[in-house]
Amino acid sequence: MLKSNIAVGLDIGTTKVCVVVAEKDALGKLNVLGKGRSNSDGLQRATVVNINKTVAAIKAAVADAERESSIRINGVNVGISGAHVHCIHSNSEISINQSGIVNDSDVKRFLEKAKTNIRYLDIDHEIIHVIPQEFIVDDQEGLLDPIGMAGTTMRGSAYIVVGQRTKIRNIKQCVEKAGLEINGLTFEPVASGMAVIKEREEKSGVVVIDIGGGTTEVAIYNNGAIRYSEVIKVAGNDVTHDVAHGVKALYEVAEELKIQHGCAYAQLSGEDEELLIEGIEGRPQKSFPKSSLTMIIEARMMEILELVRDSVKRSGYYEYINAGAIITGGGSLLPGTEELARDVLGLDVRIGYPEGVSGGIKGSINNPMYATVMGLVAHSFQYTPPDDYGFASTAEVLPNSAQAVIEEESPVQESGPARKKIVDRMKKFWEQL
Structure with missing residues (x-):
């Protein structure tokens, strides 16, 4: 049974590939049916460097999402980013x-x-x-x-x-080699903004900062529209590499240290303690002060945020950002990031979680690292004609599953805020541009 009111987002990141399958409810909210995630090492700075590894990561994430949702995924809305954009x-x-x-x-x-x-x-x-x-x-x-x-x-x-045409083509090749149709390409700062911004923030002026693995994306919104964006080639992986160099450990060990004991703001690090670090290839364990780990992380995170601040000031919109900053992406999960950003940017700051999610497995995607992929789903609904949500080939209910008893739903004729008016009228031609 084909499902015509389902959309699928595919976020191909530097460190992970995320897939989300969702449908719209009667109130226009997203009902998450399934998600998939896999590690990715086929990209550098959001640019494909290994086709086969990227294809394998996409297939793994899609398989997870299909198992969880009982939906066969055919078409996806793909996120695209990188310094070439x-x-x-x-x-x-x-x-x-x-x-x-x-x-x-x-x-x-x-x-x-x-x-x-x-x-x-x-x-x-x-x-x-x-x-x-x-x-x-x-x-x-x-x-x-x-x-x-x-x-x-x-x-x-x-x-x-x-x-850049060749880099876009590489992304398309990876998706197609994974057996998927590309229903659309969406610039990831646009998707992230759509996922985490509240309507009043968009009108008042807000900057969205998505700290990923390979890049940090900046997008400024004011008076209801995006006004400026930039992709910065320093992000979470650089923090991990600094830790690995500082403690003389494997990258994987440094990543675990960062996640388990890391803090981006020294004033919040608490009492110092000695951390045990696994030796490389059978070498003995060694210890490292937690305070030193915090100093390493804080220095790189400060650099990232200073680059963001410079970008925002260069845009000419700094004085118009009345609602402050929203930090999202996996890099926002480091304790102390919000406080450090407030000091560096000179703005009010909050951490951005996906908005507009009503049900399904809502709790499992209530995480900043899923902001972009949820925005890709939302963008797919918002700029696709109602009769073609998911282009009818986006998803298909797998046989012999609990989902197979769900009745076919007609496209939702929703009533929303005044902003919905322009969306409905522009849906008809947006995909042709």
Whole structure:
């Protein structure tokens, strides 16, 4: 039985691959049916360096998600990131159709023109997203939804996400070699933001900081739209490498030390103690002061956050971030990260957990490391026409399972906040851009 109201997100990270299968409930919330996770070492800094290892990691994570959800996964919304991805602001202006009332066709022409207005886009790069930021109909400014407005001219700006063609192709190859169809590509800072930001934060101005294994992603939102993003090539793996070098231990031992005893803020580290460290290849154990471990971790985490601060100030939006910062991703789990970030960034800070999850195995994904993949699921629902949630081939109920008795559900006609209005109207053409 095909399930047409199910979406699947695939987050191919530097250290892990995550898959989540979810459906939407009657209130527009996500009901998580299953998840899968596997270790990944086929990427460096969010860029594929080993096709076979990446394919194996994807297959393992998908198999876990299928077992847990009793759903056969066919199509996925794939996250993409890396330093090769960059964003361009593009202005656009068109004449409104003869009726003088803005319609879907006008918005589509507006975004198409924003794409053609990009300069210096060579054959080595391709467009991933065209995200509207603001519409101005005649002299009416600050519109997020121009449909139905009367006027003669519509102008405004769009945020265009561009990536290197060969690196995007490598990601696609890995997914296809794993036996999956690609239903869409989503820039991961967009997905992370969609997962963790509350509506009032998005309007007031907020920066989302996703500290992963290979990269740290920064995205700034203000007045209901993304305004700036950057991918920084320093992240959680660098912390682990510093620990391994400092204590002269294997990477795996250093990672365990970081997770079990690590702290990113010396003022919270508590009393000092000696930590026993496993010797390499039969060598004897040795001890290492916990205070020294904290100093190593704090130094690298401070560097990451200073790079984030510089990025935010460079954006020109620092003074407009009234809601502060949200830190998410696996790197946010280190104790003391929130407090250190507050000191370094000079902003109010909270840790970001996936929002908008109503049921299913909700508790198992209530973790910052699942923020991106939950955002990929949410993005798949938000920008896919209701009749094609998951493109109908995204998922299929496996036979002889408890899920097989679930009745087919019709697409949800939800009533949500005013923001839903523009989403419904733009769904029709978003996937064509």
